[in-house]
Amino acid sequence: MALTGLPGTAQAAPATTAMNGAWCNPAQGSFPSGGGFHAPRGGGLHLGQDISNPSGTPLYAAAAGTVIRRGVAVIGGRTGNGIVIQHAGGMFTYYGHLDAFRVALNARVAAGARIGDMGTTGNVTGPHVHFETHSGSLGNPVDPVPFMAARGVDLRGGWSRVNPGASGQRVRAIQHLLNQRRGAGLLVDGVYGSVSSGAMRAFQSANGLAADGQVGPQTWPVLVYSLRRGAGGSHVRALQTALNKRSAGLAVDGDFGGVTESALRTYQSGNRLVVDGLAGPVTWRALVG
Structure with a gap:
């Protein structure tokens, strides 16, 4: 929907900034022990960040993009129901262990749009979301904590950072x-x-x-x-x-x-x-x- 504007002075075009308002926190919750990037997991490595809260906690798109995968085991075989969103600039985010989907495959989503519910599908010890960030290509995971921090988002739930030049x-x-x-x-x-x-x-x-x-x-x-x-x-x-x-x-x-x-x-x-x-x-x- 269109937002109501107020009268005022038009502004200069924004400068480029990493903390540009395009990214937001995908979920509220806490970091469980052993749920960080590259933690040992089942003979391999954990390639995301887990965020824990009860089943049904909303999950939100971390940035605007398109839902390119939606279903069971869309990346690997351990994380149950999942969604992959493709973002501008060769960026991808993945959300695993969902109990419910709130968007369709191929849907365009805005940053902060509800896309699903936290849950317990797949290999879990309790309800949480497995959140991954991929840079350059899907299949090149990077640590979500510093990735999101560089974009002004504290995955632990702290205040965001928005720099001059941001929009949204x-x-x-x-x-x-x-x-x-x-x-x-x-x-x-x-x-x-x-x-x-x-x-x-x-x-x-x-x-x-x-x-x-x-x-x-x-x-x-x-x-x-x-x-x-x-x-x-x-x-x-x-x-x-x-x-x-x-x-x-x-x-x-x-x-x-x-x-x-x-x-x-x-x-x-x-x-x-x-x-x-x-x-x-x-x-x-x-x-x-």
């Missing part, structure tokens, strides 16, 4: 938050160009933060608001935008009413967060991860 839904949320915090009058276009990054540097300077324009673990907690039903304004638009990145399908109207509260509670419940209808720091961290 996460940037729209940042622009909405800056409009609420500073009355910046930014055009909410999803482009983190010179105008938005300048407004962010001014915000960081005013709040005693490093004025580098990066929205990361120091800036996000100061930028976001704790929001409940009844709130209204650009900060609610930011929340609705972040929920939409995770497939909520909300109207971005700045009204924290019953529909937005229901979407927030659904997200909290699915991702094993406290289901209180409060968009506080823990929920924001997961949403913008």
